[in-house]
Amino acid sequence: MAALLEMRGMVKTYGSLRANDGVDLDVFAGEIVGLLGENGSGKSTLMKLLFGMTEPDAGGIVFKGRELSGHRPREAMAAGIVMIHQHFMLVEAMTVLENIMLGWEEAGKLLRRGTIADRIREASERLGLDLDPDVRVADLPLGRRQRIEILKAVLRDADLLILDEPTSNLAPSEINELLNILRRLRSEGKGIVFITHKMPEVIEVCDRVVVLRAGKVAGKAGIAGADKASLAAMMVGRDVTAPLSVEPKAAGAVRLDIRALKAQDLGPLDLRLRGGEILGIAGVDGNGQLELAETLAGLRPVESGAITLDGAEITHATAARRTEAGLAYMPADRSTTALVKSMTIAENLMLRDSHRQPFSKGGLLDREATRKEARSLMERFDIRAPSEQTLAGSLSGGNQQKIVIARELARQPAVLVAHQPTWGLDPGATRFVLERMIALRDAGSAVIYISSELEEVLAVGDRIAVLAGGRIAGLVSRAEVDMTRIGLWMSERAA
Amino acid sequence: MNKPANTGAVQLSRLPFTFARDHVIWRIGFALAMSLLSAAILILLSGKNPLEAFWAMLAGAFGSPHQIGVALNRTSPYLFAGAGLALCFRAGVINMGSDGQIAMGGVGACAAVLFWPGEAGLLASIAALLAAAICGGLWAGVATAIHLGRRVHEVLATLLLNFVALLLVQLLLSGALGQPGAGFLQSPLMPRGVWLPRVPQFDFHIGVLIAAGLAAIISFVLWRTPLGFAIRVAGKSRRAAAYAGLSAPGITWRVMLISGAMAGLGGGTEILGLHHRLIEGFSSGFGFKAVTVALLGALEPAVTIPGALFVGFLEAGAQAMQRQIGVPSSLVTVIEAITMLFILAATVRRT
Numbered sequence: 001m002a003a004l005l006e007m008r009g010m011v012k013t014y015g016s017l018r019a020n021d022g023v024d025l026d027v028f029a030g031e032i033v034g035l036l037g038e039n040g041s042g043k044s045t046l047m048k049l050l051f052g053m054t055e056p057d058a059g060g061i062v063f064k065g066r067e068l069s070g071h072r073p074r075e076a077m078a079a080g081i082v083m084i085h086q087h088f089m090l091v092e093a094m095t096v097l098e099n100i101m102l103g104w105e106e107a108g109k110l111l112r113r114g115t116i117a118d119r120i121r122e123a124s125e126r127l128g129l130d131l132d133p134d135v136r137v138a139d140l141p142l143g144r145r146q147r148i149e150i151l152k153a154v155l156r157d158a159d160l161l162i163l164d165e166p167t168s169n170l171a172p173s174e175i176n177e178l179l180n181i182l183r184r185l186r187s188e189g190k191g192i193v194f195i196t197h198k199m200p201e202v203i204e205v206c207d208r209v210v211v212l213r214a215g216k217v218a219g220k221a222g223i224a225g226a227d228k229a230s231l232a233a234m235m236v237g238r239d240v241t242a243p244l245s246v247e248p249k250a251a252g253a254v255r256l257d258i259r260a261l262k263a264q265d266l267g268p269l270d271l272r273l274r275g276g277e278i279l280g281i282a283g284v285d286g287n288g289q290l291e292l293a294e295t296l297a298g299l300r301p302v303e304s305g306a307i308t309l310d311g312a313e314i315t316h317a318t319a320a321r322r323t324e325a326g327l328a329y330m331p332a333d334r335s336t337t338a339l340v341k342s343m344t345i346a347e348n349l350m351l352r353d354s355h356r357q358p359f360s361k362g363g364l365l366d367r368e369a370t371r372k373e374a375r376s377l378m379e380r381f382d383i384r385a386p387s388e389q390t391l392a393g394s395l396s397g398g399n400q401q402k403i404v405i406a407r408e409l410a411r412q413p414a415v416l417v418a419h420q421p422t423w424g425l426d427p428g429a430t431r432f433v434l435e436r437m438i439a440l441r442d443a444g445s446a447v448i449y450i451s452s453e454l455e456e457v458l459a460v461g462d463r464i465a466v467l468a469g470g471r472i473a474g475l476v477s478r479a480e481v482d483m484t485r486i487g488l489w490m491s492e493r494a495a
Numbered sequence: 496m497n498k499p500a501n502t503g504a505v506q507l508s509r510l511p512f513t514f515a516r517d518h519v520i521w522r523i524g525f526a527l528a529m530s531l532l533s534a535a536i537l538i539l540l541s542g543k544n545p546l547e548a549f550w551a552m553l554a555g556a557f558g559s560p561h562q563i564g565v566a567l568n569r570t571s572p573y574l575f576a577g578a579g580l581a582l583c584f585r586a587g588v589i590n591m592g593s594d595g596q597i598a599m600g601g602v603g604a605c606a607a608v609l610f611w612p613g614e615a616g617l618l619a620s621i622a623a624l625l626a627a628a629i630c631g632g633l634w635a636g637v638a639t640a641i642h643l644g645r646r647v648h649e650v651l652a653t654l655l656l657n658f659v660a661l662l663l664v665q666l667l668l669s670g671a672l673g674q675p676g677a678g679f680l681q682s683p684l685m686p687r688g689v690w691l692p693r694v695p696q697f698d699f700h701i702g703v704l705i706a707a708g709l710a711a712i713i714s715f716v717l718w719r720t721p722l723g724f725a726i727r728v729a730g731k732s733r734r735a736a737a738y739a740g741l742s743a744p745g746i747t748w749r750v751m752l753i754s755g756a757m758a759g760l761g762g763g764t765e766i767l768g769l770h771h772r773l774i775e776g777f778s779s780g781f782g783f784k785a786v787t788v789a790l791l792g793a794l795e796p797a798v799t800i801p802g803a804l805f806v807g808f809l810e811a812g813a814q815a816m817q818r819q820i821g822v823p824s825s826l827v828t829v830i831e832a833i834t835m836l837f838i839l840a841a842t843v844r845r846t
Contacts, residue, residue, distance in 0.1 A: 320740030
């Protein structure tokens with residue numbers, strides 16, 4: 001059987017960077033191919049070449065037996081290739097039906113609204129999408145919105161679906177449903193490329209895996225026999241799944257004391273952190289994680305209770321005063337809270353300290369000292385970028401997060417609140433973040449590590465608390481972790 | 496208010512646009528060529544010779560030192576208000592109340608001169624300018640208090656106060672500040688001693704020079720001080736600003752007061768340098784020209800200097816064209832507007 005898509009020897013260079021260096025990719029009808037690779041390994045470039053968004057230096061593409069070259073994205077789509085992006089291209093104020101009709105030429109000419117609505121219902125039923133054509137997109141949860149994009153592709157008779165990091169915005173239950181939908185699409189004979197760096201999903205749903213590293217195919221594997229460790233090693237070129245060395249430290253004095261803390265959708269809760277420990281907070285997203293993080297950071301009002309940091313009360317202190325007192329915060333929302341993407345690395349490094357040494361002197365910004373400090377932080381925290389004047393938004397997720405880490409850790413905080421700090425990061429960058437958290441702990445700080453990735457919480461937390469319905473459902477030390485009990489706590493809801 | 500990180504689109508910036516900075520000279524050149532072409536067609540349609548009209552326009556703007564002086568006087572209030580607005584917009588605070596703030600600046604200057612106890616001289620001039628800045632700032636402060644205190648959108652609060660300011664000027668001119676028996680709503684002529692000095696030969700008052708100096712200072716504040724940094728962060732992401740510990744109300748107060756004071760100075764210098772008395776409606780439409788100037792300057796306070804000069808010279812030339820060739824005055828307004836539209840279309844981008 002001939003392949004649905006054949007990409008042969010794709011080469012693309014940007015300046016001195018060989019983004020794709022002789023990459024081959026085959027996709028057959030009725031299979032799911034996982035495309036794995038760290039940020040910057042050449043996945044996006046390969047897809048841009050496929051869609052004709054950029055010209056290859058060498059190589060050829062054959063789709064459904066026809067040569068595709070010198071094509072534009074429109075032609076790729078017309079031929080039957082659809083890309084489902086991480087950020088959906090939907091008009092929130094319009095209904096599902098209207099979004100599907102949008103930009104679909106045949107729909108306007110040949111089909112009536114009623115006919116399309118019927119087709120939506122039929123396809124939605126068949127694939128288990130659970131979409132009502134007359135619901136406004138704004139009223140749908142994210143997982144459901146993604147299915148509109150899938151439905152669009154199906155109704156337009158696409159043969160090849162490319163999903164770019166499709167699970168990064170989804171809740172665990174939504175991920176399962178998505179994987180089921182993909183299986184049904186596969187059984188209908190669609191070819192699917194699943195771009196991701198989440199290993200468990202790959203192993204669960206893909207038939208084959210192609211791993212890219214530094215612009216080359218680092219490995220291909222059938223899924224049978226592949227395991228997380230070998231795939232991760234292929235991606236990164238070294239083993240990043242080895243257990244972290246987290247010898248428990250003798251915990252020091254109490255650094256953060258939270259008593260009967262209550263805020264909107266949060267608490268009341270009590271927590272006490274000692275220097276030299278990491279408190280991992282697990283739980284299903286939306287159970288008070290954001291509320292806890294932002295209340296501690298001073299971004300949400302406290303209704304009652306008290307927060308004490310190193311003996312000083314900061315219950316109602318402003319965010320700026322908490323920073324002075326030694327509280328560092330890594331928000332989950334990297335792109336609009338933790339960073340200003342359209343500002344430079346140097347400006348982002350001084351974001352919370354612009355009025356202090358070394359960034360300011362005598363009431364004026366000290367540009368020379370800022371540059372020097374930025375270069376030294378980039379060196380210390382391994383931020384890879386052409387210069388300190390590079391815009392933060394142009395960096396990979398891992399390097400963006402390193403800016404946040406550099407800024408928050410350079411202050412040598414007493415307490416760090418880290419919320420989903422590895423979100424969207426590849427295994428190499430995730431490892432870096434976890435190691436920094438542990439190093440901070442070993443230096444005597446207290447860390448609150450909030451994540452919905454249970455595995456990470458268990459890997460770094462000296463004690464593990466579970467947040468459910470805005471309250472602490474349970475708290476154990478690592479030695480006493482019992483997965484069944486944690487599972488029970490996670491499913492608990494505040495009465 | 497605070498959405499979790501993963502609920503889709505978030506507002507990155509409070510301003511719905513950015514500026515295209517690549518090939519900006521070519522873009523502007525092209526925009527100017529297109530507006531000349533459109534103007535030529537409109538002038539032809541009105542039965543006049545476009546070449547003659549353009550010549551008259553050039554002569555009107557640059558023909559003599561006096562004409563240049565006229566254009567520079569026009570530039571002055573636009574530059575004052577426009578440079579202040581550039582700072583405001585940078586912080587993502589949309590102040591649409593320059594008209595009223597300019598008018599209140601005029602009131603402040605006029606009242607200070609009329610009630611000045613001492614001799615009309617340099618000291619009185621300086622006091623009048625200070626009063627202009629304070630009144631303009633206060634008027635912006637009223638809008639800010641309404642905006643922050645009652646959560647009224649700043650566009651509404653500033654815009655509606657324009658009308659209040661204009662009526663207030665009328666009220667004052669028919670009472671405490673008015674010239675009895677003048678037949679117009681205007682104040683008495685100010686003594687010569689308080690008039691702003693003029694630059695010899697070109698005969699423009701020094702307002703435009705003060706404005707340029709202040710625009711440069713504002714630019715310095717924006718780029719070289721922690722306050723300027725806070726303003727830039729707040730304009731790009733309110734969430735990042737809150738996270739950084741920067742107070743949004745504090746930033747809003749500062750940029751509103753600064754831009755109000757700048758607009759007030761624009762009104763004050765117009766009174767002290769050009770009219771030498773407060774006249775009803777002297778600032779009508781200035782505020783919106785100031786918005787254009789801020790945009791032409793790409794919200795870069797120092798770049799509003801060429802932006803304001805462009806508008807000032809364009810207006811002076813267009814007026815001359817109207818006088819000499821007899822092009823209808825409405826057509827002149829249309830040509831001015833088309834030119835600004837082309838330039839903005841060439842530089843402003845939706846985000």
